[in-house]
Amino acid sequence: MSAAPSRDDRLPAMPEENVEELYENAPCGFLSTTPDGRIVKMNRTLAKWIGSDGEGLVGRRRFPELLTAGGRIFYETHFVPLLQMSGVANDVALDLQCDDGRVMPVLMSAVQKRDESGKAILNRITISNAAERRSYERELLAAKKRAEEIAADLQRSNLALVRTNEELGQFAFAASHDLQEPLRTMTVCSQLLALKHGDQLDEEAKRILGHIVDGSQRMKHLISDLLSWSEAQESSLRLRRNELKVILSAALRNLGATIEQSRAVVTHDELPALTTDAARLAQVFQNLIGNAIKYANPGTTPVIHISSTRQGGSEWLFAVQDNGLGFDPEYAESIFTMFKRLHGREIAGTGIGLAICKKIIESHGGRIWATSTPGVGSCFSFTIPDPDAE
Amino acid sequence: MSIHLRNNINIVGSGQKTMVLAHGYGCDQHMWRFVVAAFQDEFRIVLFDHVGAGKSDLTQYRPEKYSTLNGYAEDVIEIIEATAATPAIFVGHSVSSMIGLLAAIKRPECFERLIMIGPSPCYINDGDYIGGFSHADISGLLETLESNYLGWSSAMAPVIMGNPDRPELAMELTESFCRTDPEIAQNFAKVTFLSDNRADLPLLRIPSLLLQCSEDVIAPPVVGDYLHRNLLESELVTLRATGHCPHLSAPDETIGAIRQYLHRT
Numbered sequence: 298m299s300a301a302p303s304r305d306d307r308l309p310a311m312p313e314e315n316v317e318e319l320y321e322n323a324p325c326g327f328l329s330t331t332p333d334g335r336i337v338k339m340n341r342t343l344a345k346w347i348g349s350d351g352e353g354l355v356g357r358r359r360f361p362e363l364l365t366a367g368g369r370i371f372y373e374t375h376f377v378p379l380l381q382m383s384g385v386a387n388d389v390a391l392d393l394q395c396d397d398g399r400v401m402p403v404l405m406s407a408v409q410k411r412d413e414s415g416k417a418i419l420n421r422i423t424i425s426n427a428a429e430r431r432s433y434e435r436e437l438l439a440a441k442k443r444a445e446e447i448a449a450d451l452q453r454s455n456l457a458l459v460r461t462n463e464e465l466g467q468f469a470f471a472a473s474h475d476l477q478e479p480l481r482t483m484t485v486c487s488q489l490l491a492l493k494h495g496d497q498l499d500e501e502a503k504r505i506l507g508h509i510v511d512g513s514q515r516m517k518h519l520i521s522d523l524l525s526w527s528e529a530q531e532s533s534l535r536l537r538r539n540e541l542k543v544i545l546s547a548a549l550r551n552l553g554a555t556i557e558q559s560r561a562v563v564t565h566d567e568l569p570a571l572t573t574d575a576a577r578l579a580q581v582f583q584n585l586i587g588n589a590i591k592y593a594n595p596g597t598t599p600v601i602h603i604s605s606t607r608q609g610g611s612e613w614l615f616a617v618q619d620n621g622l623g624f625d626p627e628y629a630e631s632i633f634t635m636f637k638r639l640h641g642r643e644i645a646g647t648g649i650g651l652a653i654c655k656k657i658i659e660s661h662g663g664r665i666w667a668t669s670t671p672g673v674g675s676c677f678s679f680t681i682p683d684p685d686a687e
Numbered sequence: 688m689s690i691h692l693r694n695n696i697n698i699v700g701s702g703q704k705t706m707v708l709a710h711g712y713g714c715d716q717h718m719w720r721f722v723v724a725a726f727q728d729e730f731r732i733v734l735f736d737h738v739g740a741g742k743s744d745l746t747q748y749r750p751e752k753y754s755t756l757n758g759y760a761e762d763v764i765e766i767i768e769a770t771a772a773t774p775a776i777f778v779g780h781s782v783s784s785m786i787g788l789l790a791a792i793k794r795p796e797c798f799e800r801l802i803m804i805g806p807s808p809c810y811i812n813d814g815d816y817i818g819g820f821s822h823a824d825i826s827g828l829l830e831t832l833e834s835n836y837l838g839w840s841s842a843m844a845p846v847i848m849g850n851p852d853r854p855e856l857a858m859e860l861t862e863s864f865c866r867t868d869p870e871i872a873q874n875f876a877k878v879t880f881l882s883d884n885r886a887d888l889p890l891l892r893i894p895s896l897l898l899q900c901s902e903d904v905i906a907p908p909v910v911g912d913y914l915h916r917n918l919l920e921s922e923l924v925t926l927r928a929t930g931h932c933p934h935l936s937a938p939d940e941t942i943g944a945i946r947q948y949l950h951r952t
Contacts, residue, residue, distance in 0.1 A: 332936060333902075333929040359929075361904055366820060367827025369904050370880070371835065373931040374713030374781070381935045382717060390834035392827075402834075417936075431834065438833065 326424035348396035469527035522649035541568035548582035565603035589619035700727030705771035711781025715741025721938030739871035760789035774799035
């Protein structure tokens with residue numbers, strides 16, 4: 298094997314480059330000025346952009362005179378001081394005022410040439426055409442401004458919503474709280490009337506008094522549910538790590554008489570321990586199981602099962618499945634709104650129970666929904682996040 | 688909030704008298720380095736950055752306060768009160784000349800002399816008055832500012848600097864000089880170039896020196912003449928230097944003129 302050929306032999310023949318010609322016709326403008334801006338030399342490219350004879354400007358014009366008035370201020374107040382202090386200024390956006398009245402956006406970079414003593418001799422400036430780039434930048438800028446405006450608007454409406462929500466909650470709390478007192482008076486007085494003067498009343502009057510007592514009972518439930526609803530705020534949750542088994546038992550104990558009367562069969566999967574507000578979650582179980590019994594198929598023993606499933610790593614899914622009346626799936630969402638009732642007076646209820654469940658579950662960071670086949674049964678599902686799980 | 692942190696006050700040199708140096712539009716106290724070197728053996732020199740510029744505390748920038756030059760003048764009075772026991776010699780560049788004027792009208796006892804470098808009481812042409820610019824020109828400046836700051840957040844403001852020949856200074860300048868918050872830069876441009884302080888000129892009772900460059904597109908010689916006619920006890924010196932920052936481009940001549948004035952009066 299012979300030795301490798303020398304580098305020169307391997308390179309293809311190159312065309313010659315002429316430095317002088319490069320300076321004159323480079324794809325950017327070259328400009329040299331005295332430190333105070335007087336034009337010393339410019340290349341043909343720049344002269345062509347400006348639309349004048351470059352030689353004619355030498356010594357006669359100061360470079361800032363070739364800029365727009367606004368640009369001249371920026372040049373004198375930013376570009377020159379920076380160049381004088383640091384010797385360099387890069388990517389400064391300015392506009393050339395061309396002889397034919399055109400304005401040409403450019404980007405300028407400059408270095409200051411100094412002698413050994415540090416005295417400035419020349420400013421050497423390269424100037425590139427930035428017309429297209431400037432228009433992209435303006436578009437970006439406009440888009441950024443729009444985005445900022447939208448974000449600010451959103452923030453404003455969010456704040457307003459939060460405030461309205463808080464006010465509504467406070468209103469519901471105050472109203473329901475203050476309604477209790479006169480109601481108590483009405484209840485007590487109507488009971489007293491029945492007790493002390495019942496024998497003096499005729500049948501018609503007794504019937505009317507009975508309506509008053511019933512009415513005030515219903516109103517009492519309504520107010521106490523409204524209070525529960527308005528108190529179910531995220532900020533008021535008392536979160537602890539609780540065994541859900543214990544919470545469910547509490548709910549079933551509260552429903553003791555109802556379960557006994559209906560002979561309902563309530564079963565459940567093994568339940569985890571989760572960080573929840575025990576009293577509130579017990580209320581959710583109580584409302585859902587209570588509903589399952591209340592809306593049972595007449596003549597059928599209510600069979601209720603509470604299932605529990607781990608969903609991914611970060612939440613649990615619980616479902617309360619019954620064999621009751623069920624409901625038209627059309628109402629699957631609206632039943633969670635306040636005062637929404639699908640049944641008349643024949644089944645007692647305030648129409649707030651599911652709204653309370655929704656608020657409690659959502660204040661825990663979960664979701665709640667329902668599915669049903671009319672005549673076969675309903676299934677109320679909800680999730681509880683479990684951020685503690687790995 | 689300490690005024691010292693708010694305005695990044697630095698005190699150098701020593702002397703019986705205090706000299707306060709106030710930078711102009713577009714820069715910060717670094718602009719004074721030649722002047723500081725020349726006078727620090729003779730004066731106690733107070734340097735500061737206007738709120739919004741340099742290393743001032745940007746959190747102290749309140750648009751309502753700084754929407755007129757009076758807000759800046761209040762700061763100057765507070766700075767002098769906090770740093771000088773005797774009336775101070777106030778040197779203001781560009782817009783700081785008018786800021787100093789307003790402060791000296793309000794609290795003449797704080798000022799011994801005013802030295803104005805490239806001052807202008809009004810940048811906009813108005814009838815017979817020639818300020819050098821039209822409203823459209825100032826709109827053009829605001830657009831140029833927007834292109835250079837691109838309206839990005841201050842953290843992303845473009846670095847108007849490359850490989851510098853003085854790395855340590857360059858670092859500092861990149862950090863402060865070129866990184867003004869874009870919105871503040873716009874506001875400062877507006878308050879600087881749209882202010883009209885012509886009516887305030889006759890109210891000044893402190894002697895002043897006007898340093899006028901022979902060619903200055905921002906404050907042309909006719910403006911220097913106008914100031915000289917309207918300021919009592921003013922002295923006008925036209926420098927051979929050109930441009931708007933003679934204390935940077937022609938420090939010797941500028942320092943000489945200041946020294947002569949202070950020794951003579």
